[in-house]
């Protein structure tokens with residue numbers, strides 16, 4: 024009664040004012056009662072993890088590094104609600120279970136058979152992509168040679184990561200072809216296309232909405248219509264993904280059981296993980312630690328394959344977009360680029376972007392590609408080609424240095440600790456600023472210059488922890504080798520045969536930034552190289 028009377032006389036503006044005063048008072052109360060003061064002028068105490076010595080402790084590679092937590096217990100509640108906390112790798116901060124999952128993931132992804140299979144699959148998926156491009160843009164007399172290459176890379180990386188990780192095909196390139204082709208349709212059953220397009224859409228929904236479960240309070244998510252609808256969509260997407268993954272895993276187990284022991288199995292990640300530490304595994308019985316090496320359950324397998332798909336799809340696609348973009352436009356729109364850095368961006372498109380405005384780099388890259396392939400524009404690329412494409416590898420590294428797809432590395436303190444010369448309470452979250460470290464003059468000569476050659480200089484080794492595009496320490500990207508193989512392979516396959524140029528070098532870049540910085544559109548002109 025008293026409360027309702029009180030609120031009758033207060034307008035909304037005053038309520039906002041009161042809320043603000045409470046917030047600021049609480050903020051400064053916490054600031055002045057903290058263990059030690061932070062730098063930065065009053066009223067903005069500010070501590071930035073911009074230097075390698077500040078983050079060294081958090082990024083130790085030793086297995087005794089206690090900093091494997093990436094989000095606070097409070098933030099983790101939303102992930103718990105989704106049922107992903109403590110599973111797989113990305114959202115797992117229970118040391119024992121994370122180590123166990125990481126062991127299986129790493130063992131499978133680093134096996135020589137897997138690398139070979141990945142290269143084989145890149146050839147197959149790229150051939151399919153070329154088939155669609157031939158029909159749409161490269162027919163003789165066809166003047167429609169402009170395309171949004173970023174959307175194609177999106178579909179390409181979806182199909183590639185999916186088959187590499189699960190051994191099953193997805194057909195999102197076919198779906199996109201059907202969407203934009205006026206006359207022809209892809210030679211794939213439409214039910215299969217629809218099913219995989221739906222699956223990939225669910226992954227994207229989940230990827231986009233997952234941060235809401237970290238940063239938006241449960242109250243808003245459960246009762247505020249806008250947030251409730253969004254979070255219901257995320258939950259539905261996750262249920263759909265889980266059902267599909269479960270049926271893939273069951274089917275594969277069945278196939279493995281039905282295959283005689285002396286017959287080979289496929290080398291995708293899923294099969295390798297299912298058979299790990301079973302009589303089908305070549306290293307069976309070599310390890311006595313039965314706790315670490317017991318075979319994985321379906322739920323555990325689902326957790327790590329799911330993470331591979333989530334972590335591997337957008338990053339690679341983005342990386343390529345970013346790289347392409349960087350090649351093309353960096354010098355022209357440097358200011359735009361800075362804006363772009365702050366706002367948003369994507370990796371494989373960024374490679375293209377850079378090449379266009381760095382003709383010397385492009386020329387060197389083409390020389391290397393032509394030397395390796397000797398003018399053969401159709402033979403499959405091999406693992407040995409990829410190992411020999413050192414300049415292309417340097418391009419990938421330089422693009423990821425100058426324009427990191429992932430913006431920061433989070434780490435959360437389990438116990439009170441000293442970081443960067445200050446004492447911090449438990450549950451403090453740090454975000455290591457990747458861009459600041461990659462652009463620091465103390466660690467890099469001319470850090471703003473796009474210079475792949477720096478990686479090839481004799482005895483060059485980046486200063487410890489100064490190159491962190493794939494993270495560092497115990498939680499370093501588990502798929503970085505695969506990412507490298509994919510990106511170098513894709514650059515070579517693309518540029519040995521096609522000439523690609525931006526339609527409009529001065530057009531502003533279309534990007535968005537969330538957990539990663541992504542390119543939403545990259546219009547290019549494509550034609551066959553002479």
Ligand code: HEM
Pocket residue numbers: 112113125330331332334335336338339342370423428429432433491492493494495496497498499500501502503505506
């Ligand atoms: C250009 C491509 C990629 C980039 C830039 C990238 C970058 C990253 C970064 C920055 C992290 C966090 C590392 C840390 O906190 O220290 C990470 C984690 C991870 N990445 Fe990647 N990644 C890429 C591709 C891939 C691919 C292709 C896969 C798998 C197929 C993958 C799987 C993972 C997994 C599973 C984790 C979690 C590791 C853990 O927490 O133990 N990534 N990645």
